[in-house]
Amino acid sequence: MCRFVPFAERDAHSMAKLKQFSREYKEKDTVINIGDITIGAKSKVIIAGPCAIESREQLLAAARIVMQGGADIFRGGAFKPRTSPYDFQGLNEKGLEYLAEVRDVTGMKVITEVIETTAVHVVEQYVDILQVGSRNMQNFPLLKAVGRSTKPVVLKRGMAATLDEWLLAAEYILYEGNQQVILCERGIRTFERYTRYTMDLSSIPVLKKLSHLPVIVDPSHATGQHELVSPMAMAALVSGADGLMLEVHPNPSEALCDGPQSLDSAEYIPLMYQLKKLEKFLHEVNSKKCYEETVVATISN
Numbered sequence: 001m002c003r004f005v006p007f008a009e010r011d012a013h014s015m016a017k018l019k020q021f022s023r024e025y026k027e028k029d030t031v032i033n034i035g036d037i038t039i040g041a042k043s044k045v046i047i048a049g050p051c052a053i054e055s056r057e058q059l060l061a062a063a064r065i066v067m068q069g070g071a072d073i074f075r076g077g078a079f080k081p082r083t084s085p086y087d088f089q090g091l092n093e094k095g096l097e098y099l100a101e102v103r104d105v106t107g108m109k110v111i112t113e114v115i116e117t118t119a120v121h122v123v124e125q126y127v128d129i130l131q132v133g134s135r136n137m138q139n140f141p142l143l144k145a146v147g148r149s150t151k152p153v154v155l156k157r158g159m160a161a162t163l164d165e166w167l168l169a170a171e172y173i174l175y176e177g178n179q180q181v182i183l184c185e186r187g188i189r190t191f192e193r194y195t196r197y198t199m200d201l202s203s204i205p206v207l208k209k210l211s212h213l214p215v216i217v218d219p220s221h222a223t224g225q226h227e228l229v230s231p232m233a234m235a236a237l238v239s240g241a242d243g244l245m246l247e248v249h250p251n252p253s254e255a256l257c258d259g260p261q262s263l264d265s266a267e268y269i270p271l272m273y274q275l276k277k278l279e280k281f282l283h284e285v286n287s288k289k290c291y292e293e294t295v296v297a298t299i300s301n
């Protein structure tokens with residue numbers, strides 16, 4: 001006989017089973033190695049690049065700026081999941097070819113979003129990391145398909161997803177055998193309309209407590225405004241994020257997608273410099289030595 005179980009109880013029941021994303025399942029932080037880049041270890045990883053791949057020239061210009069700032073991974077969308085069907089949808093496979101060219105020319109690792117299950121096989125041949133976007137966080141066939149890939153996956157938070165739903169989406173990928181999952185906070189929909197979304201900063205320490213998976217933050221999509229990217233990028237690192245995803249464009253006013261939130265070189269290069277300094281500072285303040293000094297100073301006062 002079927003007993004009615006309230007939603008809250010059902011949720012508690014389903015979360016109680018041991019999940020692969022959980023700290024109970026795996027205590028130590030997951031560290032993902034992509035060549036000489038590590039994600040989830042001590043150093044912060046920076047992913048940067050344009051929202052969309054618009055042309056070969058635009059992509060190479062963006063790559064030059066991103067390289068100069070010292071980011072680790074280059075991003076660019078070839079398949080764009082746009083709200084309106086009349087907006088630029090991406091260059092598709094041609095875009096993947098340009099992205100692969102950037103990888104060959106610069107030596108940077110590359111990431112792009114995959115929006116269709118049937119495209120996973122093609123996309124994974126061109127890139128080092130697959131991205132599942134906010135709009136597809138609960139596209140379960142797609143999650144299963146990237147779960148069968150050998151490439152790491154950045155799983156962005158659904159814009160209306162709770163942390164439990166997001167972690168269970170990650171579980172789909174882990175369950176299929178792909179242990180290389182990176183969670184990306186990109187803002188959630190709230191009643192506030194000043195910013196594009198609301199960046200959920202507290203999700204970072206909560207995820208760190210619940211899960212061993214690396215957590216990165218995308219302040220570009222979270223805020224929708226280029227001038228808010230720098231403060232929120234810094235806040236994310238201070239809150240314990242393992243890295244950032246930043247939209248950078250050689251000429252944001254002419255971008256075919258997400259220009260208002262894209263950094264130009266004059267904003268991006270100084271930000272990268274500040275982030276490196278902040279990273280050093282965080283190593284220091286989070287160190288055992290600093291903690292012990294603080295305790296001694298507090299007691300002796």
Ligand code: PEP
Pocket residue numbers: 051077081113132133134135156186218221
């Ligand atoms: C993106 O990173 O290109 C993107 C579309 O972001 P999101 O899925 O977070 O909206």
Ligand code: MN
Pocket residue numbers: 051052221247257258
């Ligand atoms: Mn974008």
